[in-house]
Amino acid sequence: MTQPFDTSKPIYRQLADRLYWKILRNELSAGDKLPSVRDTAVEFGLNPNTVSRTYSEMERDGVVETKRGQGTFVTQSEEALTELRERLKDTHIRQFVKEMEAMGFEAEDMINGIQKYIAEERDS
Template sequence: MEDFQATKPIYMQLADRINHKIVRNELRAGEKLKSVRDMAVESGVNPNTVQRTYSELERMDIVESRRGQGTFVTEDKGKLQQLRDDLKNEHISNFINQMTEMGFSKNEMVKGLQNYIQKEGE
């Protein structure tokens, strides 16, 4: 059973979770996703919600349905790289917006990131 935020539709939150698994290589190109029923039970949501999630991912060309076989992660490396880039840019944008709201300049953000990365490298 998964926790969901009230601010975003559940099907989109499921899609985000699947996309993150793909970017982390927990789901690989060509790999089969769980059946709608299994994903619904695991997530604690209605199967129609999972079907909507899979349909949305298919519309985005992240997954493809194969009649009688199930839903699979695309094998299109370009699409997977685009997904990776999109998620990276989304997180960077969120970070910059939050830091800007707190009053940090771009220069302070860059220096902060550089210091953080240097400390993590040790």
């Protein structure tokens, strides 16, 4: 079963994010065909119009390409995929920093905490 969607953010954007993660984890590779709108709607329990909007947004982002009569495919543009990876990295860093600042941490605290975490993960 898939995770429920957050009501504070448009569902089509959340679905796009989930598909972007699949692309970044290589569950969907460059040139791979995405499931049909209908199959994706069933998988996530969504209206097909929502999935169609998601695919359109992903195409506008340059991450997928629609080939008439064939389906929607992950772009083969390494530049577009690198840009996606950087954009998601920046988004998560920005979110992390805002949350840490809201808890009263300074930049030095964050950096030290990240370095400690990475060192501990390497040792385990």
